[in-house]
Amino acid sequence: AMWMSETDQPGAHRVMAEVESIMAEGGVAAWVPAEVYTFRSIMWIYARKPANTMADLQLALEAARESHNWWAGVSASWRLSHTLISLRRDRDALDQLVSCLAMLEGHDDVLGVILALHASAIALIGVERQTDAARLFASVDRLGALYGFPRSAVNDEDHERHRDRAKQALTTTEWNTAYREGATFSLDEAVAHVRRIARSLPPRR
Numbered sequence: 001a002m003w004m005s006e007t008d009q010p011g012a013h014r015v016m017a018e019v020e021s022i023m024a025e026g027g028v029a030a031w032v033p034a035e036v037y038t039f040r041s042i043m044w045i046y047a048r049k050p051a052n053t054m055a056d057l058q059l060a061l062e063a064a065r066e067s068h069n070w071w072a073g074v075s076a077s078w079r080l081s082h083t084l085i086s087l088r089r090d091r092d093a094l095d096q097l098v099s100c101l102a103m104l105e106g107h108d109d110v111l112g113v114i115l116a117l118h119a120s121a122i123a124l125i126g127v128e129r130q131t132d133a134a135r136l137f138a139s140v141d142r143l144g145a146l147y148g149f150p151r152s153a154v155n156d157e158d159h160e161r162h163r164d165r166a167k168q169a170l171t172t173t174e175w176n177t178a179y180r181e182g183a184t185f186s187l188d189e190a191v192a193h194v195r196r197i198a199r200s201l202p203p204r205r
Contacts (some may be wrong), residue, residue, distance in 0.1 A: 005043040034063035034072035092128025135182030
């Protein structure tokens with residue numbers, strides 16, 4: 001259903017209805033609902049229905065917590081942050097990413113951490129922290145190369161546009177200085193940087 005939804009929405013909905021019917025009958029493993037809701041949220045992304053996407057990702061997070069389905073919880077959290085960014089709710093996205101990074105802690109998922117750092121850089125642009133975004137973009141580039149993940153595995157299709165947004169808000173010297181600083185971060189230092197920034201933001205009004 002998820003893959004069909006990109007080109008065949010009616011077909012995707014028919015298949016998903018079968019999935020929902022099976023779940024309604026009961027007897028499925030405890031970890032299943034969290035993954036179903038996550039995949040269904042992707043179906044809604046292709047349908048361009050962000051409210052449905054958000055609702056299913058919240059369901060996925062709840063189901064993941066109840067079933068201790070760590071993978072689905074991390075995936076739902078990361079996807080929720082990107083949905084919030086697309087809705088220009090960057091502060092909420094950053095909070096979600098802090099939660100995502102906490103879920104990743106203690107698990108050997110370096111790519112998951114780097115993906116969350118990249119999303120954090122994008123969210124930071126939206127809260128007018130372009131210098132910190134430049135630092136994170138640099139750390140993502142370096143850490144991705146260090147751990148063997150090419151830029152194509154880490155960056156989304158709009159990554160150059162996001163970087164250009166940060167560059168346009170800074171002078172060339174400011175960008176280069178911040179980029180050099182971020183390129184020295186270890187994985188733990190980059191995560192700590194995100195947490196420190198999130199704590200330093202002014203309270204919501």
